[in-house]
Amino acid sequence: MAQPKLPLDLVDLILSTLSEVRRRRPDLPLKSPGGGPSVRHVAITLLQGRFGRPPNTWSSRLGSIRGAYLAAWTRAEAGQYAPGEVGERSAEPVPDIPGAEAGEAAFERTLADDVKLHRAQATSEAARVRLKEALGEISRLEAELGDYRWARGARLAPPEWTVKRQVGDKHAHIPVLMTSDFQIGEVIRPQETDHTHGYSVEIFRRRYRALIAQTIRLCLDHQPSWTYPGIIYERLGDTISGGIHDELAETDEVTPIEAVQIAAEEETAGIRALAEAFGRVLVQDCGGGNHDRDTHKPRSKAATAHSYDRLVSYILQREFKDDPRVEIFTTESPDIVFRVYDRTILATHGDKIGSRGGQGFIGPSATIARGAQKVIMEQQALGRRIDEVHLGHFHTFTDQDFVISNGCLPGYSEYAKLNRLRPQPPLQVLAFYSPTWGRVCTKRVFLEA
Structure with a gap:
């Protein structure tokens, strides 16, 4: 009807x-x-x-x-x-x-x-x-606005000063400061590691500030004849501890949001100090690491959208949006690729290089080299030549010509002790590039005596 x-x-x-x-x-x-x-x-x-x-x-x-x-x-x-x-x-x-x-x-x-x-x-x-x-x-x-804000830091062309050769100036160099694995919030007790160094939020602040001061001193005082058009500041992930494991959630000193606030405060001041010392700062941000995630397990899809490090990056973009001395490049991929003169560098955290392990007598060096070679081969298949891979994650400094692995700020931890890993002091890496010879110097910036 x-x-x-x-x-x-x-x-x-x-x-x-x-x-x-x-x-x-x-x-x-x-x-x-x-x-x-x-x-x-x-x-x-x-x-x-x-x-x-x-x-x-x-x-x-x-x-x-x-x-x-x-x-x-x-x-x-x-x-x-x-x-x-x-x-x-x-x-x-x-x-x-x-x-x-x-x-x-x-x-x-x-x-x-x-x-x-x-x-x-x-x-x-x-x-x-x-x-x-x-x-x-x-x-x-x-x-949508969040995506636009995130994309605002991305550019198709690199700043001219990072690729332009200074004709007749054989003293020109570009320093690249690798920063990674701050793991803000983690607490390390020296009595559990039989080591003199511990870690806390207060110690992070002291070491990060020392990192910036040491970087400026190593560039301007130790290499007085070199000139710098600017400095590149790499953010390679694991900025915060994140409480991704039960024992970290129990022992971390601050929550992830509090750690984000601390990171933003310190990095804002650090990048501003570098801008005052070098005139220009280019921030290359690979989108975070494995500790920065807000999920229990690592993600393949939308990984940067679930990273607290993305929030730190957004705060930095907002802080420097009106400062012409500072440019921030970001990515939603695990990798960010950029040039320093004629060298093409791929920066990534290190947990997604397709290579794991590295607790044998040789340490993580073989794992790092194998993973870097896989990354280079993958990029070559995509039609891109990569000269160097910069990564963190392994908390171990290695320099194998085609790959640099960064140290960390926490130093020797209970996890490293459990696995009998070789101790390294808290450090980060500072590399210098010449327009003629490429990378000519790699320095470890030690943060504790």
């Missing part, structure tokens, strides 16, 4: 629900032939939960509305329907609904009570729906 005429308020409610589901779940199909999740299925479930009617009743009403209000229906399918948009009903007759039962009239009588209530609350309900839509739109725009 022919369906009774539906009240416009009810039509508006159904179309609004359908449109809201489409906006919130753009990944769902409109209708799933196999009966799986779909926009219609979710909309029917919402309406059933609100009014308590059988699903086939709402399915029938959806069919009626589609036939009678095709234009509004099409907008609802696309998630563009605005509440209150339905005006006069189409002159087209409402088609018969196969399978309609005789009890429909009783349903209409009962539903009328709900429609009256809906009309009585029209103003507040419309305001509520519009508020929901506005909040959804704000959420969507914030996500």
Whole structure:
């Protein structure tokens, strides 16, 4: 039998629900032939939960509305329907609904009570729906704005001073400071490692500030005849401890958010000091490491979106957005590639180089070399020549010509003691590049006596 005429308020409610589901779940199909999740299925479930009617009743009403209000229906399918948009009903007759039962009239009588209530609350309900839509739109725009902010630091062309040869100036060099594995928040107790060095937030601050001061001194005092067009500051991940293991969650001194705040404070001051000393700073950020993640297990997809290090990077971008001396390059890949004169460098944290292990008598050196070679071969297959790989992660300094592995700020830890690893003092790496000879000097910046 022919369906009774539906009240416009009810039509508006159904179309609004359908449109809201489409906006919130753009990944769902409109209708799933196999009966799986779909926009219609979710909309029917919402309406059933609100009014308590059988699903086939709402399915029938959806069919009626589609036939009678095709234009509004099409907008609802696309998630563009605005509440209150339905005006006069189409002159087209409402088609018969196969399978309609005789009890429909009783349903209409009962539903009328709900429609009256809906009309009585029209103003507040419309305001509520519009508020929901506005909040959804704000959420969507914030996500897009976050991507734009993140992309703001990315450029297609490197700064000219990093690739331009200074004609006639044989003293020109570019220093590259590798920073990684701060693991802010971790607590190391010397009495558990039989070693003189411990670690805490206070010790991190002291060592990081020493790193900046030592870098400036090594460049300007130890190499007084060299000139520098600027300095490159690599961020290679594991900025915070992150509490990624149960024992770290139990013993870390601060939460990940507090560690982010500490990192942002110290790195802002450090980069500003480098800008004052060298005139220009180029920050190359590889997007974080394995300790920075906010998930229990490492991720392959959207890894940087789940990294606290990305938040630190965004804060640094915001702090230096009006400072022409500082440029920040970021990436959503585990790697960031850049040039220093004629050398092409790939910087990465080190946990995704396709090579693990390294606890034998040779230490991690073989693992690092094997992983760096895999990275170079992969990049070559992608059509890109890589001269050097810079990485952290292994907490061990090695220099194998085609790969530099950075040290760490915490130094010898309980984990290293457990695995009988060879102790190295807390250090970071400072490398110097010549326009003629490439990398001519690699210095360890020691942070504890």
